[in-house]
Amino acid sequence: MSLSVSAPARRGRTSVRRSDIPAAGPVRRLSGAGSVLSAILDHGPVARSTVARLTGLSPASVTGHTGRLMARGLVRESEESTGPKGLGRPHIPLEIDTGRHVVAGAHIAVAHSTVSLMDLRGRILAEDRQPHRGTDAQRILDDLATRLPRLVTAHAAGRAVLALGVATGHRVDPEAGVVIEHPQLGWRDVPVRDVLAAATGLQVQVDSHARALARAEQMLGEATTRASTVLLFVGAVVDAAFATAGAMHLGPRSGAGSVAHLPLGSAGSGGAEPCSCGRRGCLQSEVSERAMVRQAAEQGLLVGSFTELLERALVGEARAVALFRRRARLVGQAAALLLDMFDPEVLVVVEPGAGRLPQCLADLRTEVAERSWVCDDPERAVVPSSFTGSVLATAGGAVALGALYADPLGPWPALPAVS
Ligand SMILES: [Zn+2]
Known part of the structure; x- marks a missing residue:
């Protein structure tokens, strides 16, 4: 993280100048x-x-x-x-009125992508997740544009599509509609909005998945998140977002919430494998899905994927549960720091262990209680995602819904209903 807040953004690309772009949803x-x-x-x-x-x-x-x-x-x-x-x-x-329109969502993860349909009250109508065949941006976006009409035909029940929201990890510029940098996908300056708008004919909004889910909590989740929310996302990617009274803090570099390389110090394992940044013991390199699968293998627990490791934990396999509990303690350290930095009404943790294993949520809250200087009520202030189990389907749709609710009488050319 840079300590300088007043210096102009130094960015590697010159194709989009922020001053040329009107503020978007x-x-x-x-x-x-x-x-x-x-x-x-x-x-x-x-x-x-x-x-x-x-x-x-x-x-x-x-x-x-x-x-x-x-x-x-x-x-x-x-x-x-x-x-x-x-x-x-x-x-x-x-x-x-949920009977005439829907919004579409797309979430681009490291290994797979999800397209979804959501009604105007935020209810997920359908979702389709498919593994990526490579990380080439054009190919992934083409694939999303191809899958969406099939989902609409099968599940929109004659309702017209008003907008497409896209969410992904790392650094996203929602005003330009550009994924600035996604190291795990190898993407840099990908103009996702323009590519998908041309391919689908829809109004397209793009944002980071952490901000998308913070917005979803504020619009559709628990009422207690409305005043101020910090959201911590832990998946293949680790990042965070800060929202207050419906406004999302973005930062002049679209970089707010970049906590992937938060150093864990002596709490981490020291890092059997270096982080992508070259150092050891970063939050992401200790708690990401990839790290979890590697740590399982080190303990002789061979699983084909993170999802399989989670399933083992959910049925009570001791080594898998222990790995998720360790993860919860480390995530709790990051949560305590974020609580002290922002003092939000609520900190939402998007992490499947905390969402589905009560012991993990308890461990996380214990860590917060021990470490945070300002949070004396982690039972109330630290909550799992309202969308556990449907996080990826929710993220993209929430980007579209957030933009629609910000300016519902703006230009929303509906993609005609398909019956
Ligand atoms: Zn790192």
Whole structure:
């Protein structure tokens, strides 16, 4: 991490100048219509008068936004109401219209990618995960663009697709729609937004998976995450995100949350294998999926993949459980540091051990209790992901949904419904 915060970004590429690019969904504050739509998501079915109170907008303004949102097919009058229907009837409660549109998501992991469909309330409708055949960017993006229409045909049930959100690890510039750097894929300055927009005809938004999942927690997860959230993602890649009141901190280099190379010092194993950065004992080189599989092999536990190691732990295989518990302690150290740096309302850990093995979550919280100077209630402040088991399907869709909710009356050319 650099200590300099005022120096201009020094980047290896010159193709995209930030000043040329308007602020896009992921970093934009909610528009008036966005505030109305978000209040309806949180509280619907809800009366217009309540929306006015929740948003601080005037009743007339809420009625105007609501009419436009209904005309766009994003909001409908609740069926709980009685009597004839029509635009602008003030006493009929409003809810998100899930019957006319969906959003699509794509998550690009190190070894596989996931395409998914999500309704406008964030419910996963379908997902399709496939292993990569190589790491060539064009090939992976072509493959995503090919798989998406098949998923839409099979599962969108006649609803039109409004947007495609893409999430991946490491450094992503959501304003430019570019993956700046993904070392494990060998990607540098890949213009994911432009490639996929051309291939699919959809409005495409791109963001880091950590920010995508932090946004998903704030929009769709526990209410306690709404004020401020730090999210720590531990998978094949390790990184973090910080969100406060719906706004995501990005940083001038799109680099906020780059915790992969946090040194663990004496707590780590010293690193039987050096980290990709050349040093030993980095957080990522100690707790990543690859590290877990290697550590299992060192103990004579031969597994073909991280997923297999997790399955062994879930059925109680002692060596597998011990590896996940060690991982939980190390992740707990990073969590304690992040809690002290940001003092968030909630720190969300996206890690399957903490999500599915109660002992791992307890170990992680114990580590936080021992190490954090500011967090005295880890039982409340440290929580597993709300999306355990569907993290990858959620991430991409949340990028699209976040952009749509930020500016629902913006240009969202729907890909026509397929029946
Ligand atoms: Zn490193």
